[in-house]
Amino acid sequence: MNKPYLAGGRGRVAAVVALSTSLALLSACGGDSSSRRGGGGPSFPADAIFLDAEDLTTSAKEALINIESGDVIVFPDGEFAIEDTLSLINATGVSNITLRGYGRERTVLDFSDSSGGDGIYIEGVSNVTIRDLTVIEAANNAIKLKGVNGIHIHHTGTEWRGELNEENGAYGLYPVESQNILIEHSYVRGSADAGIYVGQSQNIVVRHNEAVENVAGIEIENSTNADVYSNIARGNTGGVLIFDLPIGNGIYGSTVRVFDNEVFSNNTDNFANQSSNPAGVHIVPPGTGVIVLSTRDVEIYNNMIDDHDGSAVIVSSYMIASQTPETSAIADGFRSVPRNVYIHDNNIGSFANDPRGDLMQMVIMAFEAFGGIPAILYDGLGQAIANDPVAGPVFSEVPFASDGSDNICAQNNGAVSLGYLYQPGMTFDPVTMDPMPGIGQGNNSLINCFQPRLPAASATINGVEYGCGIDDNSAACAL
Numbered sequence: 267m268n269k270p271y272l273a274g275g276r277g278r279v280a281a282v283v284a285l286s287t288s289l290a291l292l293s294a295c296g297g298d299s300s301s302r303r304g305g306g307g308p309s310f311p312a313d314a315i316f317l318d319a320e321d322l323t324t325s326a327k328e329a330l331i332n333i334e335s336g337d338v339i340v341f342p343d344g345e346f347a348i349e350d351t352l353s354l355i356n357a358t359g360v361s362n363i364t365l366r367g368y369g370r371e372r373t374v375l376d377f378s379d380s381s382g383g384d385g386i387y388i389e390g391v392s393n394v395t396i397r398d399l400t401v402i403e404a405a406n407n408a409i410k411l412k413g414v415n416g417i418h419i420h421h422t423g424t425e426w427r428g429e430l431n432e433e434n435g436a437y438g439l440y441p442v443e444s445q446n447i448l449i450e451h452s453y454v455r456g457s458a459d460a461g462i463y464v465g466q467s468q469n470i471v472v473r474h475n476e477a478v479e480n481v482a483g484i485e486i487e488n489s490t491n492a493d494v495y496s497n498i499a500r501g502n503t504g505g506v507l508i509f510d511l512p513i514g515n516g517i518y519g520s521t522v523r524v525f526d527n528e529v530f531s532n533n534t535d536n537f538a539n540q541s542s543n544p545a546g547v548h549i550v551p552p553g554t555g556v557i558v559l560s561t562r563d564v565e566i567y568n569n570m571i572d573d574h575d576g577s578a579v580i581v582s583s584y585m586i587a588s589q590t591p592e593t594s595a596i597a598d599g600f601r602s603v604p605r606n607v608y609i610h611d612n613n614i615g616s617f618a619n620d621p622r623g624d625l626m627q628m629v630i631m632a633f634e635a636f637g638g639i640p641a642i643l644y645d646g647l648g649q650a651i652a653n654d655p656v657a658g659p660v661f662s663e664v665p666f667a668s669d670g671s672d673n674i675c676a677q678n679n680g681a682v683s684l685g686y687l688y689q690p691g692m693t694f695d696p697v698t699m700d701p702m703p704g705i706g707q708g709n710n711s712l713i714n715c716f717q718p719r720l721p722a723a724s725a726t727i728n729g730v731e732y733g734c735g736i737d738d739n740s741a742a743c744a745l
Contacts, residue, residue, distance in 0.1 A: 314338040322375075323349040330354045333363055341367040341399055345374040351382025356390040361416075362728050363391065367399030370423045370453065378403040384410050385424075392416050393728040400453075402427060403435075408457075410440040416727040417447045426456030430479055432539045434458040438480070442466055443517075446725040448732045450474045458538050459547050460485035460507070464492065466517040471725050471733050473497065481538040481547050482507045483529075488561075492522045493723040493734060496742050503536045504550040505529035505571075510561035511546070512584070512600040520563040523720050526742035529555045530572040530615075536623065551576045551623030560584045560648075562605040562672075565720045568745050572615030576626055578641045578682070579614075581607050581674050583648030586625075586687070603648030603663055605672040608717035611745075612679045617641045632687055640685030644674050644713055647688045675715035684711040 318325040319342040329339050330352060352375075354360075365386065367373025377385045383406035388394055393416035400423030401408040408424035411417055424438030438454035441447050442465040452475045454461030461480035464470050470492035477483030483499035485507040486492045499505035506529060510518050532555060538548040550557065553575025558564050559582050571578040584602035618638045621630050626639070633639045649672075652663035666672040676684050690712050722743075724733030734743035 310340060311338050314340050316340045317342060319344060319346065322346045323352075326352050333357060333360055335359065335361045335363070338364040338366065341365070341373045341375065343368040343372050345376060348375050348377050348380055348385070350380055351384045351387050353382075353384075353387040354389070354391060355387070360391045362393045364395040364397070365399070366395070366397045369398050370400050370421050373399040375399060375401050376403055377401065377405070377408075380405065383407070386410070387412075389413050394418070395420075395727075397421050399423070400425060406435050407437040407440045408435060410437065410442070411444055412442050414441065414444045415446055416725075417441050417444055417449075418727050418732075419449045419452060421451045423453045423455075424457070424461070425454070426458075428456075430456060430458075430534065430537050432458050432537050434537070436460075436539075437463045439463070440465075445469050446727055447471070448473075448725045448727060452476075453478070454483075455479050457481065461502070463487065464489055466513070466515065469723060469725050471723055473738070476500075477502060477505075479534055481534075481536055482550060483532065485509065485547070486519070486522050487511060488513060488517050489519045490521055491723040492519075494522070494524045495526045495734070496740070498528045500528070500531050501534055502532045503534050503538075503552050504547070504554040504557050505532040506556045507547070507550070507559070508557070508561055508564050509559045510584075510600065511559075514598060516598040518599050518601075519561045521720055521723070522561070522564045523723065524556060524564070524566045525568050525745060527569045529569055531574070533573075533575045533620070549623075549625050551580075551621070551626045553577075553617075553619065553621065553623075554580055555617075556580070557582065558604055558607050560600075560602055560604055562601075562607075563720060564604075564607045565717075566607070566609045567611045568613075568742075570613045570615070572613075573619070574617045575620040575622065576618065577621075577629075577639055577643040578617045579609055579612075579643070579676075581609075581642075581644045583645055583651075585651070586645045586647055601663065602661065603652050604674065605666065606717055607674045608720075609642060609676040610678050610716065614641050614679050614682045617682075629687065633685060636685070641682035642676050642679065642684045642713075644676075644684070644686045644690070645688060646686035646690045649674070649690045650688045670715060671717070673715050673717070674713050675717050676711065676713050677716050684713055686712065 385401040385404035385408045389412045395418045402425045426434040436459035438457045438461045445468045447470045449472045455478045457480040460482040461477040462484045465487040467489045472494045476498040479501040481503045483502035487509045533553045555571040555578040557580045651657045653665045722734045
């Protein structure tokens with residue numbers, strides 16, 4: 267199949283923040299191991315806290331223990347071995363704090379020999395900025411934030427720099443159970459789960475980042491009101507994932523837009539650990555551009571999705587992904603079936619170059635008679651179950667809305683194939699469960715329909731609102 271084009275320069279991330287050579291360097295800190303107010307330079311506040319390069323772990327821990335609202339903690343220029351997790355937990359009343367370095371490629375914190383699991387861990391404060399530094403080789407997660415209202419991560423890196431394998435840490439940039447999150451101009455590589463992961467959170471903007479050679483490049487899970495745009499996802503197992511999983515805390519997702527991204531060559535073999543959830547990222551097939559699993563109200567548009575060994579876009583119910591029905595989490599609001607997903611106006615290049623992975627075996631066999639797997643694949647099973655008068659109540663699924671507002675729709679994605687394992691309009695047979703693959707193009711597809719556009723997301727951090735049409739009026743936001 268022909269490639270219309272491969273990724274060019276649009277959306278490329280500026281790797282380093284340029285700082286003046288007149289900045290006060292390590293000599294401004296003094297010779298002791300304690301954090302000290304003072305120093306500065308044209309790009310730092312006068313009262314910034316400059317950490318001691320000679321004993322950086324101790325200096326950073328002391329600064330975090332004694333942190334006050336408004337503090338700016340500055341990590342020095344250079345690469346430093348860090349001996350333990352740098353944590354800030356439940357600092358009552360603390361707000362508007364900044365952890366920063368001299369630039370993503372100039373300040374590198376190496377956790378290879380750390381006794382802690384995470385690199386940086388922050389919990390229970392508000393309005394946190396992390397910028398201009400890189401965390402490498404953390405055992406578990408590079409930068410994790412939990413229960414934080416107001417997160418701005420920019421010009422930040424997380425990396426596992428060696429071979430891609432399951433021993434790498436799970437998450438790079440990892441806000442969870444938080445709200446008002448902006449991640450931009452950052453770089454993530456080598457995560458054995460997701461490079462950028464936002465989970466169980468609300469009001470999210472992820473833009474102008476580069477996710478390279480992770481299992482999942484960018485993942486929005488169990489989250490609401492998110493915009494993922496103008497990012498590059500390349501060389502991952504799956505480029506962009508929008509998931510709902512039955513995690514049992516009653517937090518599930520909706521209203522996620524994925525647009526104006528360059529998603530290409532995500533063909534890396536899956537190197538994730540086996541997840542405790544049967545539909546975790548370990549099941550993601552190599553060669554997938556975008557996956558939507560079990561969530562609702564998702565819009566995927568104006569992306570370049572090219573050079574994939576499997577399908578460019580997959581929309582799946584939990585039953586297909588986990589290979590087992592899920593009933594245990596129904597009471598807290600989990601639903602297995604994706605609804606209201608609109609895939610439109612994307613530029614889809616080559617796909618099905620080398621389909622593989624356990625999850626794809628059934629798909630490969632089902633579509634063998636149709637000339638191979640489709641570019642846009644909808645499993646259709648959940649819709650068939652929901653609409654069946656016998657099977658629907660068993661899975662606590664109500665029928666799709668008669669006005670079409672729950673439908674999975676794809677339009678204007680070029681002359682690419684659209685397929686479904688189970689035809690969305692079929693009568694479900696709970697005994698045989700025989701696949702009924704179908705494939706079509708354009709008006710011949712059962713998912714040739716449209717949905718209303720979703721609203722833009724925004725994040726408010728320290729009283730300032732960010733998002734499309736707010737602080738960003740670029741061409742991507744006019745789409």
